Amino acid sequence: MAEELLRAEHINKAFSGVVALQDVQFDLKPGEVHALLGENGAGKSTLMKIISGVYTRDSGDLFINGEQINHDLTPHSAQHMGIGIIHQELNLCPHLTVAENIFLNREFAVAGGVLNKKKQNEAAKEYLSQLNLEIDPATVTSKLPVSKQQMMEICKTLSLNARIVIMDEPTSALTEKEIEDLFSVIALLKQQGKGIIYISHRLEELSRIVDRVTILRDGRYVRTLNFGETSLPEIISLMVGRTLTEKFPRIETPRGEKVLEVKHLSSPHGVGVKDVSFELYKGEILAFAGLMGAGRTETVRAISGADKMSAGEVILNGKPVKIKSPAEAINMGLFCAPEDRKRDGLCVRMTLAENITMPSLDVISKFGVIMKKLEGEKTASMVKSLRIKTPGINQYVRNLSGGNQQKVVVGKWLMRNAQVVIFDEPTRGIDVASKIEIYNIINDLKKNGIGVMFVSSELPEVLGMSDRVIVMCNGKITGEFITRDTDQEKILHYATQY
Ligand SMILES: Nc1ncnc2c1ncn2[C@@H]1O[C@H](COP(=O)(O)OP(=O)(O)OP(=O)(O)O)[C@@H](O)[C@H]1O
Ligand SMILES: [Mg+2]
Structure with missing residues (x-):
């Protein structure tokens, strides 16, 4: 067995003149989990795409299993050399079945080139069961929630039997249980002498699996450390180049009048929502806690017109309203930033400026014509206040890093x-430093008397930022608390009350 599975040295990469990586190094040993950390736009995904043949490096040395790679890798040749990558953004074909996606381009053929569906479904089931997934391989992918689709991506990579497994933010859309299942699989891969490169902004989970960490900042290599010999505060300060004092910049403002009331809402979509009632006040931050699949997304989708509700009433500023589409919701002053940014939140083939001003076309147009200058000014100020890392406002959104895409949403x-x-x-x-910026924006809305609701699976964030918490489980509200009177344990208790 080679001493090293992978070594990258002096890697440089620029995109039309914009430097993404500069003199970066990285290595991976058999049987280790090596985390690659850095803020949004630091260059993590770019480095991984170079290693997996999606991008070609401008210069630098790459060794795989001790052998120097002098030619350009392609996704196919990298796969052939034992490199598997789970990409940050889902890359599944929504209209194909689970099995068809897992074996895309490697279909099970029988003589005459006819697809052996039965055999393929059986093989898919094997891999699914490794991850404890009870999904019928014949299910159409788009019918599955995001977390299950993410698990499918993982399955797909496992089925390639790669020696180097790259996981770019695998857990960001997973439920607690799925994360546990993934971690068991990672432990198994380690035992088999495989190497795992692990990218995540959920720094708390690193201690569970990670052996070493490498930190990038602004496309440059900062340091590699043994995880046991460092600490999270040290890692964070290396990532952001300064010490962060306050994780949750909570502000106290008086609660205003009632702005939104939802009565007996039911929605048949997804996991289904039953008889949900609550109120939201001006200048209040209301969190929706619960486990993935609790019905929180379905609730906010129904309120904001993305899904049709089957029963219930929405009262905005004292007036009953019937919101039949997100466009109507926007006209009434109710906005929802969705969870699946690629599908619902962004047009990745359009520019940053076009995306960010899309709901505000009336504001930036005169006589039906977009005022380009105004569009530019509005976008530039938003880019500045959100610290969106981009070479310019006309960059295509698909070229922004994952976290920066989220900031656009x-x-x-x-x-x-x-x-x-x-x-x-x-x-x-979103990285630790940028999270604080999003919290500051939420606070700005609060200061301006806007009612803010957020769905979050991260309890520290729920406890750190909200005034009030509603807990959901199985499509129903199971608890409601004033945030300062509750704690993590209590919320978890209500989140698992079936
Ligand atoms: N195809 C591309 N064209 C132009 N610029 C790109 C392209 N891909 C990445 N970049 C730029 O390279 C830089 C690094 O991006 P990268 O996606 O590697 O960041 P990241 O560390 O993965 O961030 P995140 O944590 O947000 O996912 C960013 O400034 C990004 O805008
Ligand atoms: Mg990335």
């Missing part, structure tokens, strides 16, 4: 004059 809704702003997992995939 948030920024879109901040351009409008809102009454109610709903965020679904607003800080998913």
